[in-house]
Each structure stands twice: as C-alpha cells, then as structure tokens.
Amino acid sequence: MVDFSNEPTMKGFFAPTRFEADVYDCEVIGRVPTELNGAFVRLGGDWLYPPRFDDDSPFSMDGYINMFRFKNGIVDYKGRWVKTPRFKADLAAHKQLFGKYRNPFTDDPSVRALDRSVQNTTPLAFAGRLFTLKEDSLPYEIDCNTLETVGPYNFHGKYKSLTFTAHPKVDPVSGELICYGYEATGLESNDVFLYTINKQGEVTRELRFKVPYVSMVHDIGLTQKHVIIPVFGFVTSMERLKEGKVHWGWDSTKPAYVGIVPRDGEAKDIRWFKGPERATVHTLNARTEGEKVILEAPIYDSNPFPFFPPVDGSKWDPTKAKAYIRRNTFNLASKDDGFTEEKLFEMNVSDLGRVDDRYLTMPYRYAFTAYSDKQRPFDQWKAGNLGGRVNNCYGRFDLATGRMNSYFAGDTHSLQEVCFVPRKNGAEGEGYIIGMASNYAEMRSELVIADAQHLEEGDVVRVILPFRATAQVHGRWVDESDLPFA
Amino acid sequence: MPENHRSAALARRDFMGALLGAAAALRMVRLVPLAAAFPGVSSRPVVSFHLDRPYLDRSGTALPYYPPPGARSAQIFSNLDEESVRRKHCYL
Numbered sequence: 001m002v003d004f005s006n007e008p009t010m011k012g013f014f015a016p017t018r019f020e021a022d023v024y025d026c027e028v029i030g031r032v033p034t035e036l037n038g039a040f041v042r043l044g045g046d047w048l049y050p051p052r053f054d055d056d057s058p059f060s061m062d063g064y065i066n067m068f069r070f071k072n073g074i075v076d077y078k079g080r081w082v083k084t085p086r087f088k089a090d091l092a093a094h095k096q097l098f099g100k101y102r103n104p105f106t107d108d109p110s111v112r113a114l115d116r117s118v119q120n121t122t123p124l125a126f127a128g129r130l131f132t133l134k135e136d137s138l139p140y141e142i143d144c145n146t147l148e149t150v151g152p153y154n155f156h157g158k159y160k161s162l163t164f165t166a167h168p169k170v171d172p173v174s175g176e177l178i179c180y181g182y183e184a185t186g187l188e189s190n191d192v193f194l195y196t197i198n199k200q201g202e203v204t205r206e207l208r209f210k211v212p213y214v215s216m217v218h219d220i221g222l223t224q225k226h227v228i229i230p231v232f233g234f235v236t237s238m239e240r241l242k243e244g245k246v247h248w249g250w251d252s253t254k255p256a257y258v259g260i261v262p263r264d265g266e267a268k269d270i271r272w273f274k275g276p277e278r279a280t281v282h283t284l285n286a287r288t289e290g291e292k293v294i295l296e297a298p299i300y301d302s303n304p305f306p307f308f309p310p311v312d313g314s315k316w317d318p319t320k321a322k323a324y325i326r327r328n329t330f331n332l333a334s335k336d337d338g339f340t341e342e343k344l345f346e347m348n349v350s351d352l353g354r355v356d357d358r359y360l361t362m363p364y365r366y367a368f369t370a371y372s373d374k375q376r377p378f379d380q381w382k383a384g385n386l387g388g389r390v391n392n393c394y395g396r397f398d399l400a401t402g403r404m405n406s407y408f409a410g411d412t413h414s415l416q417e418v419c420f421v422p423r424k425n426g427a428e429g430e431g432y433i434i435g436m437a438s439n440y441a442e443m444r445s446e447l448v449i450a451d452a453q454h455l456e457e458g459d460v461v462r463v464i465l466p467f468r469a470t471a472q473v474h475g476r477w478v479d480e481s482d483l484p485f486a
Numbered sequence: 487m488p489e490n491h492r493s494a495a496l497a498r499r500d501f502m503g504a505l506l507g508a509a510a511a512l513r514m515v516r517l518v519p520l521a522a523a524f525p526g527v528s529s530r531p532v533v534s535f536h537l538d539r540p541y542l543d544r545s546g547t548a549l550p551y552y553p554p555p556g557a558r559s560a561q562i563f564s565n566l567d568e569e570s571v572r573r574k575h576c577y578l
Binding site for chain 1: 556557558559560561562563564566568569570571572573574575576577
C-alpha cells in the first residue's frame with residue numbers, strides 16, 4: 001500500500017509525482033534560441049515509496065533523471081526513474097525496504113546484500129557517456145537517448161574507490177576529469193581516493209590519502225595546480241550507525257579543515273589548513289596565484305541540514321544555516337595552518353552556485369546563483385504562502401566590482417539551481433542562464449532561460465511543462481557534441 | 487356585546503397575539519445565533535464568487551470559495567517552521 005497521507009510536507013506542490021513522462025515539442029513562451037543545441041539534464045529525487053523512518057534524510061529519495069532536449073529550436077522533455085537495484089527491490093516488494101541515509105543497519109534484512117544507492121544528485125556527461133552521481137556509490141551509466149539505466153560504471157575496473165563524488169571537475173584546459181571517492185574503502189573509513197581520468201575515459205592517476213576525521217567531502221576546488229578538499233563538521237561512527245541513526249551528525253566542536261594537494265603530488269604533500277566552524281558544501285571556483293591558493297564558495301556558518309542533527313543533542317539553528325559567498329585564501333608559503341576568509345557579498349544566497357565552466361580552475365569574474373529577494377512581490381492569493389522561503393531570483397554576482405544583476409522569475413514562482421550555458425566563442429559570462437521554476441499558482445514546472453548579460457530583461461523563453469517536475473538537486477547543460485544524441 | 491364591538495375585540499386580540507408572537511420571534515432571533523439556528527451556515531464572513539468575481543459575503547451564508555487543486559500549491563508550508571520544511575525539502 002502506498003500512503004503519503006501522514007507526511008505534512010509532502011502535499012500540494014511538494015507531493016511526490018511518481019510518474020515517468022515524455023512530452024514532445026513542449027509548449028514555449030517566447031522563442032527558443034537555435035544556438036542552444038544539446039540537453040539540459042536534471043537529476044533529483046522523488047519517493048517511490050514513503051521513507052521507512054520519519055527522521056530519514058531527503059537525500060534518500062529515489063533518483064529521477066530528466067532531460068530537456070534542445071534541437072533546432074524545438075524542446076522535448078523526458079523523465080525516468082533511475083532504476084537501481086534498490087528501486088527494483090522496493091518495486092518488487094511494493095514497499096520501502098531501505099532504511100536511513102547511508103545506514104544499512106536500518107534496512108530490511110532481505111536487502112542487506114544489495115547496492116543501496118539512490119543516484120539522485122548530479123548528472124555528468126563525460127567521455128561520451130551520461131552518468132548519474134551519488135557520493136555513496138559508483139556512478140551509474142544512463143542511456144542518453146532513452147534515459148534508461150545501464151548500471152554502475154567503474155572506468156574499466158581502474159576506479160577502485162567504492163564511492164564516487166557528486167562533484168567531479170572537468171579541467172577546461174586538459175579535458176581531464178578530476179574526481180574522488182570518500183569513505184572510499186567502506187563505511188566510516190577515513191580513506192579518500194583521488195583520480196585523474198583523461199578525456200577518453202581512462203584512469204591515468206590515483207592518489208590515496210586520509211582525512212583528519214571521517215566527514216562529508218561533498219565538493220572540492222580545482223585549480224590548474226592544486227586540488228582543495230574541504231572537510232567540515234559532519235561526523236559519523238560505527239556506533240552511531242549501529243544505534244540506527246542517520247549517517248551524519250553535526251559536531252560544532254570540529255574545526256573546518258581544508259586540505260590542499262598538488263595535482264601531481266603525493267599523499268605526503270597534502271597541507272591541512274584549519275579554520276572555525278563552517279560548512280562548505282558546494283564550491284564556485286578556485287585558482288592558484290603564486291604561493292596562494294584561493295577558493296570561492298557559498299559557505300554556511302554552520303550545519304545547513306536539520307536532518308543531520310547536532311550530536312550534542314542541541315536544536316538545529318536555522319539562523320546559522322545561511323550561505324554567503326566567501327573567499328578563502330591559503331598561503332602555501334606560510335608555516336601557519338590558518339587561512340583568511342572574506343565575505344564578498346553581505347546577502348545570503350543559495351549554495352547551489354555556478355560559474356562559466358570554461359573558466360573553472362582559472363581567474364574569473366562572474367558567479368551565478370539563486371537568492372530570495374523579499375522586496376519582490378509574491379502573490380499569496382494565487383500561490384499560497386511559502387512563509388517567505390521563496391528563491392525568486394537568479395543573480396549574476398560580479399566578483400570584480402561587487403555588483404549584482406538580477407533575474408526575477410515571477411510573483412508565483414520559486415527557482416531551483418541555476419546553470420550557465422556559454423555562447424560558443426563568447427567572452428566569460430556571455431550566454432544564457434537556465435533553470436527550473438516552480439509555478440505554485442498553476443501547479444506546474446517551467447524551464448526559464450534568460451540572457452546572462454541582460455538578466456533584468458527577463459526570459460528569452462520559458463518552456464512549459466503541464467505538470468510538476470521532480471525536485472532537482474543539480475542540473476547540467478550538455479552540448480550536442482558531448483553525447484551520442486540521436 | 488354588540489356585533490361590531492365583538493368584531494373589534496377579536497381584531498384587537500388577534501393583533502395583540504400577532505404582536506406578541508412577532509416579539510417572541512424577534513427575541514429568538516436575537517438570542518439564537520444564526521449558525522446554530524441553521525446548521526451549515528457560517529456566522530463569519532466568507533469569500534465567495536459571483537459572476538466570476540470574488541466578494542466578501544459578510545452574512546456567512548454564501549458558498550465559500552475554495553481554490554481548485556493546484557492553485558495556491560505552496561500553502562502547505564505556511565504554518566511550518568523552517569526546520570520542518572528543510573527536513574524534507576532542503577532545496578526547494
């Protein structure tokens with residue numbers, strides 16, 4: 001029996017959708033730029049069955065991949081579940097067999113031998129293949145035309161970590177993929193395996209090292225010379241897991257560590273810098289300037305996720321769960337293990353920020369992310385009252401001038417993660433921003449596309465879906481030439 | 487009693503009876519709330535629609551307007567605190 005009626009936050013716009021869909025030649029408002037050829041691929045989660053435990057994390061939702069395919073000004077939509085062994089086992093049993101986030105001790109005994117990953121975080125197109133990523137397992141390969149699940153992928157057996165990050169970086173200069181797995185040898189292991197994979201998809205380098213304490217290493221920074229590894233706050237232990245708790249808890253006494261290792265270095269070359277309590281879940285960009293390594297990221301003061309509660313039993317503090325765009329500077333010439341931190345903008349933003357990926361690892365000027373502008377109108381009569389939680393704007397943050405340009409989605413809408421699509425041969429920031437808007441008045445999702453250099457002018461085009469699309473964690477633009485599209 | 491006097495007395499009696507009945511009825515109206523007298527009718531003003539336009543019916547007797555499923559679809563979060571929402575929807 002499928003029954004979501006007892007879950008107060010899974011109603012209205014936020015109810016599970018639970019269907020697969022094809023929409024051919026989507027309705028559009030405006031004109032789709034014909035230079036946009038490729039696909040906007042989104043990955044997120046939906047509940048096939050209700051969670052087994054009330055206090056489980058939304059990161060346990062079943063993976064759902066969907067794609068807006070752009071070709072010659074026409075847009076088709078396709079959405080499919082990621083059909084993992086977990087999905088299939090649940091479907092066969094007609095119920096949720098899997099327990100709390102990354103805690104196999106809470107699973108039904110019948111599925112203890114199965115891969116329990118849900119593949120719900122980031123899509124990746126690399127070496128001619130499309131993957132779904134979830135940081136607790138290997139990538140899953142997906143057929144880029146049908147979105148059907150092919151299965152786990154280990155780069156011809158050369159990728160040895162049991163896990164694969166949701167945030168690998170593609171070096172725009174070499175085309176290499178820099179990726180890693182943490183808890184690489186199993187639950188509660190402090191092993192990290194860092195890999196370089198060439199653009200043909202062959203593993204060319206592996207570096208194994210250990211982190212100061214077992215923690216979530218969700219994202220990294222990459223420069224032309226260094227890899228930056230943030231470790232912060234979240235802790236786990238086998239005792240905790242055997243007690244039936246969710247994988248992570250937050251320990252505010254743990255310092256934030258940032259490891260810096262040369263891309264051609266060994267484990268002994270890692271420098272660990274130490275700072276105050278912070279949460280660097282996602283990064284924007286990084287660069288090496290002489291002896292200085294600079295990381296810019298939307299960084300939280302403390303724990304952003306109430307479903308990974310404080311280990312000391314205190315109450316989760318929403319006032320510290322706000323991300324600000326900050327710059328961390330690490331001086332490799334210094335013998336000190338500290339680093340400097342600057343807040344670049346005083347306004348808090350969504351931590352799902354992006355840059356023009358052609359400038360990844362290098363000096364750059366623009367960052368893009370969503371934020372909430374309380375001065376903009378919100379039509380509660382039509383949309384309902386979100387309690388002011390709406391991310392109604394995308395901002396282009398100019399790190400050179402400190403200025404910000406803004407795109408407003410509308411007075412009944414909120415925005416999910418932004419993505420930047422560069423114009424071919426254009427300068428930095430020349431192109432489009434693209435992202436999914438939730439229309440709370442019409443109970444539908446809309447893909448918004450705006451000129452990144454003229455955000456105040458609003459949409460260039462809006463692609464209308466006649467239903468709610470599943471919630472996204474991350475979305476990526478994939479150029480026509482990057483995958484064997486039909 | 488002359489016939490005309492009897493008729494007048496009966497008319498006065500009927501009139502007084504009607505007056506007392508009316509007073510009693512008015513007293514009932516004052517004492518009994520409308521909602522109690524007519525189950526299903528609200529004593530509070532309601533928003534209703536007439537000829538496709540919203541209006542506030544102060545009597546509470548009009549059919550209240552409820553938005554169709556889908557409209558105001560964010561309303562479920564209106565009374566939830568930040569922790570309750572973000573426990574299930576960390577990226578809206």
